[in-house]
Amino acid sequence: METADRAMTSGESGAALPGGNCTYDAAPLGTAHLDPMARLELAGRFGIVPGLERTRWLLDRLGNPQLGLAGVLIAGTNGKGSVAALIESMARAAGRRTALLAKPHLVRWGERIVLDGEPLPEGRFGALAEEVLDAAGHAPPGEHPTQFEMLTAMGFLAAARHRTGTLVCEVGMGGRLDSTNVADLGGCVITNIALDHREWLGDSVEAIAAEKAGIIKAGDWAVTASTEPARSVIAERARSAGARLRVLEAGRDWRGATRGRAGVEVEVELDLAAHPPTGRPVVFRSPLAGLVQVENLAVAAAAAGMLGIPDQAILAGAASVRWPGRLQWVDGAPPLLLDGAHNPAAMAALSSEVPGLARGRRVVALFGAMYDKQLEEMLPRLAQMSDEVVFTSVGGGRAASAALLAGMVGGGTAVEPVAEALSEAGRRAGRSGLVVVCGSLALVGAVLAQLEPA
Numbered sequence: 001m002e003t004a005d006r007a008m009t010s011g012e013s014g015a016a017l018p019g020g021n022c023t024y025d026a027a028p029l030g031t032a033h034l035d036p037m038a039r040l041e042l043a044g045r046f047g048i049v050p051g052l053e054r055t056r057w058l059l060d061r062l063g064n065p066q067l068g069l070a071g072v073l074i075a076g077t078n079g080k081g082s083v084a085a086l087i088e089s090m091a092r093a094a095g096r097r098t099a100l101l102a103k104p105h106l107v108r109w110g111e112r113i114v115l116d117g118e119p120l121p122e123g124r125f126g127a128l129a130e131e132v133l134d135a136a137g138h139a140p141p142g143e144h145p146t147q148f149e150m151l152t153a154m155g156f157l158a159a160a161r162h163r164t165g166t167l168v169c170e171v172g173m174g175g176r177l178d179s180t181n182v183a184d185l186g187g188c189v190i191t192n193i194a195l196d197h198r199e200w201l202g203d204s205v206e207a208i209a210a211e212k213a214g215i216i217k218a219g220d221w222a223v224t225a226s227t228e229p230a231r232s233v234i235a236e237r238a239r240s241a242g243a244r245l246r247v248l249e250a251g252r253d254w255r256g257a258t259r260g261r262a263g264v265e266v267e268v269e270l271d272l273a274a275h276p277p278t279g280r281p282v283v284f285r286s287p288l289a290g291l292v293q294v295e296n297l298a299v300a301a302a303a304a305g306m307l308g309i310p311d312q313a314i315l316a317g318a319a320s321v322r323w324p325g326r327l328q329w330v331d332g333a334p335p336l337l338l339d340g341a342h343n344p345a346a347m348a349a350l351s352s353e354v355p356g357l358a359r360g361r362r363v364v365a366l367f368g369a370m371y372d373k374q375l376e377e378m379l380p381r382l383a384q385m386s387d388e389v390v391f392t393s394v395g396g397g398r399a400a401s402a403a404l405l406a407g408m409v410g411g412g413t414a415v416e417p418v419a420e421a422l423s424e425a426g427r428r429a430g431r432s433g434l435v436v437v438c439g440s441l442a443l444v445g446a447v448l449a450q451l452e453p454a
Helices: 036-046 053-061 080-093 122-136 147-161 205-215 230-241 292-306 311-320 344-358 380-385 402-409 418-429 441-451
Strands: 071-075 098-101 113-115 166-170 186-190 221-224 244-247 254-258 264-270 280-286 328-330 336-338 363-367 388-391 434-438
Touching (some): 036 122, 053 122, 080 098, 122 147, 186 205, 230 244, 254 292, 280 292, 280 311, 336 344, 344 380, 363 380, 363 441, 388 402, 418 434, 418 441, 434 441
Parallel strands (some): 098 166, 221 244
16 A cells, blocks of 8 residues: 555544553564564554554654644645645755655655655664664554554654754645644645545545644644635634634736746745735746646745745745656656656646647556556546556555556556566657656656666
8 A cells, every 4th residue: 555545544532542551572473573674564564543542652652752843734635745845945945954754755765754855864764663663562452553653753753853943744645633643833734625535534525625624723824725615624624723824826826837847937925924915926936847836836935934934945945846756757768757646636637737748759658556546537537648558556455457457448558567567668659759657656656766777
């Protein structure tokens, strides 16, 4: 399962776990002989288990490192990773000590904990994992923290030890019951709301918005560019929590345009903390490509303003941000366009961008996805953006097989593993064509790993 999908839990009790004085093998199920990263991988067996009490219990054993951290939690259906990367870059440009807790990783686990712009090195990540795994091993039987909950604890512990000035934390798939929501950082962003993870979050935009808006706490400030009907749900949550909400509306608070592969440009009115805003329009540019990044940049700039980051640092951070796997162009023969689109809304956005970026090239899509995604709505987009499709599988319990995906559309080529599928897609596109990799961030990560020097 994609780790980003492990974030959701249900049940919100903050009570201590029963049997708190009870301990057992710190490496249960015969894993004591394994290295920390293997143990962390195996922790995925705990899956999604209702309740936030395990995260609170684990953080308490670790000295509650989340207390005193300040910054912003970022939730939403799409775009939250891009917004998180932008805000962190802006805060760093202002000279602040930063921590970015991102999810999922593309190639290496250390990408999930980024300190002052640098992913945590493998050795330090492994040592941190071992410390948290050992603490988690003392949980009462049947109450072991999940993999995602341990990763959350690792992120907060690393941020606290780094003496972070601004923590930017990407929420998992949920919000109200996401393990990251045990922290109150003072600021919140909700990017947008669309139908995704319906088995956990609900079957309507309103229900999903209510889950995402659960990150808003008393006294917080919050920024959103969500549209109706989600906007009203978010506004009601802010009102009931006594939080200060800023709603950004296209054409009123910001306007912008795509610059093709060069990124996007947006004009945003800052001084958003003022009541009413003083309306100082500032133009920002970012190398992140795609029309969706216009809104993401506007939201990030507004949130950075709420964090007290000066205009010049917002400008510099926007211009220098790096966030791979989102409309990422990789030169080659043929070139690759990598995008982690993994739900209908993201696939629709991607399909609208491909013609302009392809510029007449023959397009072959390389697609792999999780079987529990809305495949019936995602797969038709492939015909809109490509001349031919190669299906593959990223492996793991939730990954749809290449044959299943090809069968759902009644055509295409099924090739596994990813390395062979990538070669086949490149052969079919030809040296002057374009291969578009999409369907899952796990697939994008697998392709990026293939591109690394041996």
